[in-house]
Amino acid sequence: MVAVGGGSTTGLAKALAARTGVPQVILPTTYAGSEVTPVLGETENGRKTTRRSPDILPETVIYDVDLTVELPVPTTVTSAVNALAHAVEALYSPEANPATDAVAVQAIRGITHSLPLVTADPSDVDARAELLESAWLAGSLMAQVSMGLHHKLCHQLGGQFDLPHAETHTVMLPHVMAYKEKESPEALAKVADALDVPDAAAAVYDLVHSLGGPSSLRELGLAESSLDGIEPMSVLRAAWEGTRPEGAPDLSALTAQVIASFDETPSPRLKQLITDLVRHLHHFAVHNDVTEDEWLFAIDFLTRTGQISDDKRKEFVLLSDTLGVSSVVDALTNSRSPLTTPSAVLGPFYVEGPPAMEHGADISGGLAGDPLWVSTQIVDVDGKAVPGAVVDVWQANKDGFYDVQLPEVDGPVLRARFVADDEGRLTFWTTLPREYPVPEDGPVGQMLQGTNRHPYRAPHVHFMIVAPNYHKLVTQLFVKGGAYMDSDTVFGVKNGLIVDFPKAQGEPPAGRAVGADGWHRLDYTFRIGR
Numbered sequence: 127m128v129a130v131g132g133g134s135t136t137g138l139a140k141a142l143a144a145r146t147g148v149p150q151v152i153l154p155t156t157y158a159g160s161e162v163t164p165v166l167g168e169t170e171n172g173r174k175t176t177r178r179s180p181d182i183l184p185e186t187v188i189y190d191v192d193l194t195v196e197l198p199v200p201t202t203v204t205s206a207v208n209a210l211a212h213a214v215e216a217l218y219s220p221e222a223n224p225a226t227d228a229v230a231v232q233a234i235r236g237i238t239h240s241l242p243l244v245t246a247d248p249s250d251v252d253a254r255a256e257l258l259e260s261a262w263l264a265g266s267l268m269a270q271v272s273m274g275l276h277h278k279l280c281h282q283l284g285g286q287f288d289l290p291h292a293e294t295h296t297v298m299l300p301h302v303m304a305y306k307e308k309e310s311p312e313a314l315a316k317v318a319d320a321l322d323v324p325d326a327a328a329a330v331y332d333l334v335h336s337l338g339g340p341s342s343l344r345e346l347g348l349a350e351s352s353l354d355g356i357e358p359m360s361v362l363r364a365a366w367e368g369t370r371p372e373g374a375p376d377l378s379a380l381t382a383q384v385i386a387s388f389d390e391t392p393s394p395r396l397k398q399l400i401t402d403l404v405r406h407l408h409h410f411a412v413h414n415d416v417t418e419d420e421w422l423f424a425i426d427f428l429t430r431t432g433q434i435s436d437d438k439r440k441e442f443v444l445l446s447d448t449l450g451v452s453s454v455v456d457a458l459t460n461s462r463s464p465l466t467t468p469s470a471v472l473g474p475f476y477v478e479g480p481p482a483m484e485h486g487a488d489i490s491g492g493l494a495g496d497p498l499w500v501s502t503q504i505v506d507v508d509g510k511a512v513p514g515a516v517v518d519v520w521q522a523n524k525d526g527f528y529d530v531q532l533p534e535v536d537g538p539v540l541r542a543r544f545v546a547d548d549e550g551r552l553t554f555w556t557t558l559p560r561e562y563p564v565p566e567d568g569p570v571g572q573m574l575q576g577t578n579r580h581p582y583r584a585p586h587v588h589f590m591i592v593a594p595n596y597h598k599l600v601t602q603l604f605v606k607g608g609a610y611m612d613s614d615t616v617f618g619v620k621n622g623l624i625v626d627f628p629k630a631q632g633e634p635p636a637g638r639a640v641g642a643d644g645w646h647r648l649d650y651t652f653r654i655g656r
Contacts, residue, residue, distance in 0.1 A: 133158030140166045140182050150184035155193045156205040159212055159265020174285025191255045199245055203339040204292035206241045209261035211276055211299045212268050218306055218313035219271035226270055229263050234320040236260030245337045276302040289346050296339050300331035301364045304371035324413040328373025342368025374412050381408045431569045438530040440474035444570045447471055447616035465507040466655040468622040470602040475528040480518050483542040486636040488555035491539030495524040495557025497645040499635055504550040504591055504652045511550035515593040518543050526562020555638060558646050559585040561609040584610040584619050596654045625650055
C-alpha cells in the first residue's frame with residue numbers, strides 16, 4: 127500500500143492495511159505526523175473512534191521536502207499547528223518522561239521557528255525541511271504516549287460535526303493549553319521556555335493569528351448551540367468565540383525598537399553588552415509578568431543600595447556577591463586554568479594601599495584572637511619561585527568585623543602588603559579567621575532576610591597576588607572544617623581553596639609568645655600563571 131498525501135491519505139492507507147495486512151509505504155506531503163503513529167482514527171455515524179496497534183504503524187516512510195513545497199500556505203499553517211499539538215500534548219501525557227520531553231521541546235522550537243519562515247516564503251526549502259523534520263519528531267511522540275484532552279475534544283468535534291481535522295486542532299490548541307495550565311503548570315512552562323515567552327497559550331494564539339490561521343470554531347461553521355453537553359464548556363466557549371487566552375502582550379516590537387536605538391554605538395563590545403542586557407531585562411519583565419509596583423520596589427531597592435554605599439560600605443559589591451554574579455564573573459575572568467590556584471571574589475572590604483609590612487610581622491594590631499602563623503610561597507605553574515610578588519592580605523577579626531567596620535580602631539589592622547623574597551616566600555602573624563555575617567542593616571540584608579537566607583560567610587583569609595608578566599590572582603583560603611562551607615552566602619568557597627589551619631606544635635616562630643591555648647599555622651603554595 128503506497129500513499130502519497132496528507133493525514134487523510136495516510137489514514138486511509140492505515141485503514142486498508144489494517145484490514146488486509148499488506149505493508150505500507152507512506153510519502154507525506156503535509157505535517158500531520160500520522161505516518162509515524164500506530165494510531166488509526168475512523169468516523170462512523172458521527173462518532174470518531176481511535177484504535178492503537180503495532181500492525182497499524184507504517185513499515186516505511188519516505189520524507190521528501192520537495193513534495194511539500196507547493197502545499198498552500200493556509201494548509202501549511204493548520205497542518206503544522208496540528209503537529210505542534212502532538213508535541214505540546216506529549217508534555218502533559220501520563221506517560222511523559224525526560225526522553226519524550228526533550229523530543230517535544232525540540233519539535234516545538236523547530237515548528238515555531240520554521241513555520242513563520244515558510245509562511246513568508248513558501249518556496250524556502252530549508253525552512254520546509256526543518257518544519258518537516260520537526261513534525262516527524264512531534265508525530266513520533268504519539269507512538270510513545272497516550273492522547274489527552276486536546277485530541278479527545280478535536281476528535282469529538284470532528285466526528286460529531288464533520289469539522290476539518292487540522293483546522294479544528296489549530297483553533298483548539300491555545301484554549302486547551304490555557305485550560306491545562308492550571309493542572310499541568312510544569313508542562314506548559316516547558317512550552318513557554320521553548321517559545322521564550324511568558325505565556326505559552328497566548329503565544330500560540332498570537333502565532334496562529336499572525337499567520338492567518340483560523341482562531342475560532344465559529345469561523346469553521348460550528349453553531350453555538352452545538353456546544354451544549356460537551357465538557358469542558360469553558361474551553362469550547364472560548365474556542366467558539368475565538369477570544370485570546372489571557373496572557374502578556376507581545377512586546378517583541380518594543381524590544382526590537384529599544385535595541386535598534388543603540389545601532390550607532392561606537393564600541394562593538396559596548397553595543398553587544400547593552401543590547402543583550404536589554405533583551406534579558408525585557409525577557410525577565412515579560413516572563414515574570416512584573417507589575418509596576420514590583421518594578422518600583424526594585425528601583426527603590428537599587429536606589430537605597432547606592433545611597434548606603436561609600437568608600438567603606440560597598441553595598442553594591444555585596445549585592446553582586448550575594449547574588450552569585452561576582453563568582454560568575456570571577457570564574458569567567460580568572461579560573462580558566464587548572465594549573466593555577468583557584469580564584470575567588472574580591473569582596474566588599476578590600477581597601478586600596480594597605481600598609482606595607484616586613485616578613486614575620488603581626489598584622490592583627492593587637493586584636494584578640496587565636497594566633498595564626500602564615501607561611502606561603504608564590505610559584506609559577508612549573509613550580510618555579512616568583513620573587514618580588516606583591517601580596518595584599520586582609521581578613522575579619524574573631525567577631526567577624528573588618529577594620530573599616532570598627533570605628534574604635536585607629537588605622538588599618540588585619541590587612542597588610544608584603545613583597546615575596548627571592549624564593550617567592552612570605553610569612554606573617556595574624557589571628558585564626560572565623561565565620562561571620564555580612565552586613566545585615568542595609569538593602570542586601572533585607573533581601574537575605576526576605577528570602578530566608580542566612581548572611582554568613584565561611585571562615586577565610588583574603589589574598590591578592592600581583593607580579594609582573596603574571597595574571598593577578600585574587601583568592602581566599604578557607605578553614606577546613608569551618609562553618610558554612612557548603613552554604614557560603616557569597617558562593618565563594620571552592621574545593622581547591624579549603625585547606626588545613628592545624629593546631630601547631632613546638633615553639634612558635636619569630637619569638638612570638640602565645641597563651642595556653644597555643645597557636646595555629648597555615649602553610650600554602652600559590653600557583654600563578656602568565
